[in-house]
Amino acid sequence: MLNFAVGPVMSSEEVRAIGAEQVPYFRTAEFSAVMLENEKLVLKFAKAPEGSRVVFLTGSGTSAMEASVMHTLTPEDKALVVNGGSFGHRFVQMLELHEIPHTEIKMPMGKGLTAEMLAPYENQGYTAFLVNIDETSTGVLYDIDLIGDFCRRNNIYLIVDAISAFFTDPLDMTARGIDLMLTGSQKALACPPGVALIVLAPRALERVEKGKTKCMYLDLKDALKNGERGQTPFTPAVGTLRQINARLRQIDRAGGVDAEIARIAGLAAYFRAQIKDLPFELVSESPTNAVTPLHPTTAKAYDIFTILKDEYGIWICPNGGEMRDTVFRVGHIGDLHESDYDTLIAAFKDLQKRGII
Numbered sequence: 514m515l516n517f518a519v520g521p522v523m524s525s526e527e528v529r530a531i532g533a534e535q536v537p538y539f540r541t542a543e544f545s546a547v548m549l550e551n552e553k554l555v556l557k558f559a560k561a562p563e564g565s566r567v568v569f570l571t572g573s574g575t576s577a578m579e580a581s582v583m584h585t586l587t588p589e590d591k592a593l594v595v596n597g598g599s600f601g602h603r604f605v606q607m608l609e610l611h612e613i614p615h616t617e618i619k620m621p622m623g624k625g626l627t628a629e630m631l632a633p634y635e636n637q638g639y640t641a642f643l644v645n646i647d648e649t650s651t652g653v654l655y656d657i658d659l660i661g662d663f664c665r666r667n668n669i670y671l672i673v674d675a676i677s678a679f680f681t682d683p684l685d686m687t688a689r690g691i692d693l694m695l696t697g698s699q700k701a702l703a704c705p706p707g708v709a710l711i712v713l714a715p716r717a718l719e720r721v722e723k724g725k726t727k728c729m730y731l732d733l734k735d736a737l738k739n740g741e742r743g744q745t746p747f748t749p750a751v752g753t754l755r756q757i758n759a760r761l762r763q764i765d766r767a768g769g770v771d772a773e774i775a776r777i778a779g780l781a782a783y784f785r786a787q788i789k790d791l792p793f794e795l796v797s798e799s800p801t802n803a804v805t806p807l808h809p810t811t812a813k814a815y816d817i818f819t820i821l822k823d824e825y826g827i828w829i830c831p832n833g834g835e836m837r838d839t840v841f842r843v844g845h846i847g848d849l850h851e852s853d854y855d856t857l858i859a860a861f862k863d864l865q866k867r868g869i870i
């Protein structure tokens with residue numbers, strides 16, 4: 514299998530080998546040491562400010578989105594939320610469900626955020642800002658410098674969903690004033706799904722401390738308290754957390770977060786340079802390194818996905834909903850190499866020769 518999906522993605526040999534091992538009992542000093550090292554490395558890679566903490570939830574990325582909304586926002590907040598696709602829409606649904614007053618910045622498909630778009634919200638009493646910094650459904654990377662400056666000027670608490678952007682595009686929590694950043698195990702962390710991570714800077718920790726929302730499983734106060742000794746309130750995805758540890762160490766050995774971002778950016782550029790002669794149009798005008806969404810002009814996107822999967826053993830990433838037939842995505846995250854893109858391009862050329870695209 515050759516997988517260009519945007520999660521789950523291809524895992525390295527080392528990470529997969531851990532998946533084949535027996536899963537150990539976890540209320541031990543050994544597992545606590547793994548967890549404390551995971552926290553330390555994530556804080557370093559996120560460039561988190563002094564006093565920040567990391568919570569590891571057993572759940573998909575959405576559990577981290579919802580825990581962040583529930584436990585760090587209140588009905589006294591006035592939130593701004595960027596909605597440029599499926600994941601932005603998910604934040605909007607959560608704000609509605611948890612009754613947090615909010616205004617939606619509805620984005621045209623494929624477009625980046627500009628200073629003009631933010632201008633009307635300047636000095637309007639907003640207290641929180643939520644953004645999926647890479648809207649993975651359309652591959653749009655929003656401008657974190659612009660958003661960070663806007664939030665700082667207006668003293669706004671900033672939540673960044675970096676589920677697909679952590680390790681693919683630069684995100685410096687300290688320099689950009691990001692208060693809360695969240696991600697998941699199955700995107701650029703390239704591990705199996707099942708663990709969601711929340712990095713909380715001091716302002717986010719303060720909000721958790723003051724929070725009154727009741728919830729047992731996703732209680733961040735409890736998670737933070739247990740995390741002090743490298744533990745979790747309930748049985749976590751022990752195996753996946755051990756795989757995350759191996760992967761974080763791998764990234765550290767290979768030069769850290771900046772080296773990993775450069776590697777992924779290189780793969781994205783390598784692929785994009787070779788699609789010029791294919792009947793595909795780029796969807797994103799503000800592209801992330803994580804993924805390249807493409808609009809095929811001569812065939813249905815979902816048909817291309819199906820044929821590549823069934824006849825070539827290659828998985829690209831289909832889109833859902835309204836974009837099912839018009840957009841497919843090629844990911845650049847996971848254990849992928851230039852030779853893998855050569856294989857994919859050869860398959861596209863073959864489809865072209867066969868008159869399918």
Ligand SMILES: *Cc1c(COP(=O)(O)O)cnc(C)c1O
Pocket residue numbers: 520573574575576600645646647648649674675676677697700
């Ligand atoms: C993948 C993704 C999610 C959530 O994913 P889960 O399916 O819950 O793991 C949320 N936001 C973004 C930007 C994503 O890419």
